[in-house]
Amino acid sequence: MASDDRPIALTIGTAGHVDHGKTTLVRYMTGKDTDRLEEEHRRGISIVPGYAELDLPSGRRASLVDVPGHERFVKNMVAGATGVDAFLLVVAADDGVMPQTREHLDVLRVLGVERGVVALTKIDAVDEETAELAELDAAELLESVDLPAPIMRVSGATGEGVDDLLAALDELAGGSGDGRPGTLARLPVDRTFVLKGIGLVATGTLWSGEIRVGDTLHTASGKRPRVRGVQNHDRPAEVAYAGARTALDLVGVEASELEPGDVLLSTALPPTRALDVRVRLLEGAAYPLKHATRLRLYHGTRATNARVRFLDRDGLAAGKSALARLSLQDPLVVLPGDRFVLRSSSPQVTVGGGVVLDPSPAGRRPEPAWLEALEAGDWGRVVPLALARDPWRSRGMTAEELSLVVPVAPEEIPASVANNPDIAGLGRLYALASETEAARERLLEALENRSREQPESPELSVAEARTATGFEPRLADALLARMSGAEEPEVSVTDSGVSLPDTGEVPPELEREAGALLGELRKAGNEPPAMQATPALRLLLKRGQAVRLGEELFGAAEATEGVLEEIKAACREAGEISLAGLRDRLGTTRKFAQAWLEYADEAGVTRRLGDVRVLTRRYR
Ligand SMILES: Nc1nc2c(ncn2[C@@H]2O[C@H](COP(=O)(O)OP(=O)(O)OP(=O)(O)O)[C@@H](O)[C@H]2O)c(=O)[nH]1
Ligand SMILES: [Mg+2]
Numbered sequence: 001m002a003s004d005d006r007p008i009a010l011t012i013g014t015a016g017h018v019d020h021g022k023t024t025l026v027r028y029m030t031g032k033d034t035d036r037l038e039e040e041h042r043r044g045i046s047i048v049p050g051y052a053e054l055d056l057p058s059g060r061r062a063s064l065v066d067v068p069g070h071e072r073f074v075k076n077m078v079a080g081a082t083g084v085d086a087f088l089l090v091v092a093a094d095d096g097v098m099p100q101t102r103e104h105l106d107v108l109r110v111l112g113v114e115r116g117v118v119a120l121t122k123i124d125a126v127d128e129e130t131a132e133l134a135e136l137d138a139a140e141l142l143e144s145v146d147l148p149a150p151i152m153r154v155s156g157a158t159g160e161g162v163d164d165l166l167a168a169l170d171e172l173a174g175g176s177g178d179g180r181p182g183t184l185a186r187l188p189v190d191r192t193f194v195l196k197g198i199g200l201v202a203t204g205t206l207w208s209g210e211i212r213v214g215d216t217l218h219t220a221s222g223k224r225p226r227v228r229g230v231q232n233h234d235r236p237a238e239v240a241y242a243g244a245r246t247a248l249d250l251v252g253v254e255a256s257e258l259e260p261g262d263v264l265l266s267t268a269l270p271p272t273r274a275l276d277v278r279v280r281l282l283e284g285a286a287y288p289l290k291h292a293t294r295l296r297l298y299h300g301t302r303a304t305n306a307r308v309r310f311l312d313r314d315g316l317a318a319g320k321s322a323l324a325r326l327s328l329q330d331p332l333v334v335l336p337g338d339r340f341v342l343r344s345s346s347p348q349v350t351v352g353g354g355v356v357l358d359p360s361p362a363g364r365r366p367e368p369a370w371l372e373a374l375e376a377g378d379w380g381r382v383v384p385l386a387l388a389r390d391p392w393r394s395r396g397m398t399a400e401e402l403s404l405v406v407p408v409a410p411e412e413i414p415a416s417v418a419n420n421p422d423i424a425g426l427g428r429l430y431a432l433a434s435e436t437e438a439a440r441e442r443l444l445e446a447l448e449n450r451s452r453e454q455p456e457s458p459e460l461s462v463a464e465a466r467t468a469t470g471f472e473p474r475l476a477d478a479l480l481a482r483m484s485g486a487e488e489p490e491v492s493v494t495d496s497g498v499s500l501p502d503t504g505e506v507p508p509e510l511e512r513e514a515g516a517l518l519g520e521l522r523k524a525g526n527e528p529p530a531m532q533a534t535p536a537l538r539l540l541l542k543r544g545q546a547v548r549l550g551e552e553l554f555g556a557a558e559a560t561e562g563v564l565e566e567i568k569a570a571c572r573e574a575g576e577i578s579l580a581g582l583r584d585r586l587g588t589t590r591k592f593a594q595a596w597l598e599y600a601d602e603a604g605v606t607r608r609l610g611d612v613r614v615l616t617r618r619y620r
Contacts (some may be wrong), residue, residue, distance in 0.1 A: 008059040008243035014085030015104035018069035020092035021121040024156035025259035025406030026066045034066040049080030053233040053246040056170040078298040087116030093126045096137040110353030124155040185209030185266035203247045211240040218268040225253035255470040261302035263333045271331035276358040280321035284479045289316040298341040304330040337407030384422040396429035396475040426478035439469040456539035459497035521556035549595045576612040
C-alpha cells in the first residue's frame with residue numbers, strides 16, 4: 001500500500017480568532033501553506049478553508065482543515081468545519097480569547113465536535129505573566145461550555161511545544177476508533193473547476209464511505225457522474241477514504257450541473273425541504289428564538305434559509321433545546337443524525353444548531369412520539385414506527401434503507417431488531433410483524449376461496465398471489481418464500497402457481513360428481529352431449545380423462561383414442577380422409593365427424609388439404 005493510500009485516522013479542524021496563528025501553526029506542523037489564494041497572501045488573512053496532511057508520530061495519518069478566523073468568513077469556517085472529528089483551537093497568547101474564539105468553538109460544539117486540543121500559540125512573543133493570563137482565559141472558556149481539553153503552549157514561529165501538541169493529536173487519533181459509520185459515500189462539494197485536458201474536478205472532505213476510480217456517483221438533481229480519477233491530498237490515488245481531502249475528476253456531468261454546496265453520493269438520496277430536528281440555542285445567544293423565525297442554516301458545504309417552527313412552544317431561551325420542524329428555502333440532502341448550524345442574519349452570528357431526527361417527515365405536523373423515539377435511539381420502537389410508514393408498510397425495508405431513516409449502520413441493523421416481536425424478517429427485508437401476519441392471512445384466505453370456487457385448479461398465479469397479500473411484489477415474494485420454505489410449508493409455489501399444500505386431494509363430493517360425468521361421457525362415446533364446463537368437467541380435463549372437442553363439446557379420452565385410430569387407419573388405407581368418409585366410418589352425424597376432424601387437426605394427427613385431411617408427417 002502506497003503511503004498516500006493509508007486511511008485517515010482523524011480529521012482535525014483548526015478554530016480561532018483572526019490572526020491568532022492557525023495557518024502559521026499548520027504550516028509548521030505540515031510544511032504546507034494552506035493560504036493558497038493570492039488575496040490571502042496580499043491581505044495576510046485566510047479567506048477559505050485550506051487543507052493539509054499531517055503525519056503523526058505514531059505513523060497515523062491525519063487530515064487538517066485550516067479555517068479562516070475573520071468575522072466575515074465564519075460561513076466559510078462552518079463549511080470547513082463540517083465533517084471534522086476533532087478541533088485544534090488556536091488562541092494567541094498575546095491576545096487571549098476573542099469573539100471568534102468563542103464563535104468557532106460554538107460552531108464546533110453545535111456540529112458535535114467535542115474532542116480536541118487548545119494551542120496557546122505565539123508563546124515566543126509573550127512573557128510568562130501574559131501567557132498565564134491567556135491560559136486562564138482559555139481554561140475559563142472551556143469550562144463555561146463544559147468541554148475538557150488540554151491547553152498546550154506552542155509557537156508556530158519557533159516550533160516550541162509542537163512535539164507535545166503532535167503527541168496530543170496522536171492520542172486523539174488513537175482514540176477515534178476505526179473510521180466513520182456507514183458505507184454510503186458522501187462528499188459535500190466545496191469547490192468545482194474545469195481543468196484543461198481533465199475536465200470537471202470537484203473537491204471536498206469525504207464524510208463517509210469510500211470513492212474509487214470507476215465508481216458512479218449521484219447528485220441530488222439526478223445526475224450520475226462517473227469518477228475518472230481520484231486525488232487524496234493532491235496525490236493520485238485509487239481510493240478516497242472518509243475524512244480525506246478529496247478531489248475527483250468527473251465525467252457525465254457538466255460544470256453548470258455541479259456547484260459548491262452540492263453533495264456527491266454513492267446511493268441516490270432524495271433532497272428534502274423539511275426537517276424534523278432537535279434545535280438548540282447557544283448559552284451565549286443574545287435573544288430567545290421566537291417561533292417561525294427565519295435563520296440561515298448551514299449543512300455540509302451548503303447554506304440556505306430556514307424557518308424554525310417549534311412543536312410545543314412559542315420560543316426558545318438561550319441554552320435550551322426543543323423539537324422543531326425546519327422549512328428550507330433550498331432542498332438539501334440530509335441523513336438522520338446530521339448536524340447543522342444556525343446563524344442569524346443581523347447581526348450575523350451563530351445562534352445555535354441541532355441534529356436532524358427525521359430528514360423526510362411524513363405528515364404536515366411532526367409526530368412527537370416518533371421524534372422522541374428517534375432521539376432516544378430506542379430502535380426497538382423506532383424501527384417498527386419506520387416500517388409502519390408509507391411506502392414501507394407494503395414494501396418492507398432492507399437494512400440499507402433502514403439506515404437512511406434510523407442513524408444506525410446497515411451492518412448493525414440485524415442486531416438492533418433481533419428478537420423484536422413487532423418486526424418480521426423476511427429474507428433481506430424487514431416488515432411489521434402485524435402487517436406480515438395480516439398479509440399471510442389474506443393470502444391463505446384467497447387460496448381457500450380459489451380452491452372452493454375452482455377445486456379442479458385451486459392455485460393462484462404468482463401475480464394473483466402477490467395481489468392477494470396486499471404487499472408490493474418484493475415483499476410479497478419474500479412472504480411467499482417464507483411461507484413455502486417453512487418446515488411445515490403453508491403454501492407451495494410451483495411453475496403452475498401458488499397453492500395450498502394439501503390441494504392434491506379433491507373434495508370427495510367433487511370426486512363423485514367427476515366419476516359420474518366420466519361414466520356418462522364414456523357411454524356417449526363418439527357422440528357426447530353438449531355441456532358447460534363445470535368444476536367436475538374441468539377436473540376431468542385437467543386429469544386428461546376428457547378432452548375438449550368444441551365450444552360446449554367434450555369427449556371421454558377413450559373415445560378420442562378410438563376416433564384417432566379410425567382416422568389414422570383410414571388415411572393409411574386411402575392416403576386421406578374426408579368428412580363424409582369419417583362420418584360413414586364412425587356411423588355418426590356430420591356435426592360430430594366435423595368436430596372430431598377439427599380435434600385431430602388440433603392434436604397434430606391430421607392436416608387439412610383442400611376438402612380432405614391427410615396424416616401429418618409424424619403419423620405417416
Ligand atoms: N511571533 C509569532 N508570530 C506568529 C506566530 N504564529 C503566527 N504569527 C504571526 O501572526 C500573524 C497571523 O498569523 P496567521 O497564521 O496568518 O493567523 P491565522 O490565525 O491563520 O489568521 P486567519 O486565518 O486570517 O484567521 C502572522 O503575521 C504570523 O507571522 C507565533 O507562534 N509566533
Ligand atoms: Mg489563517
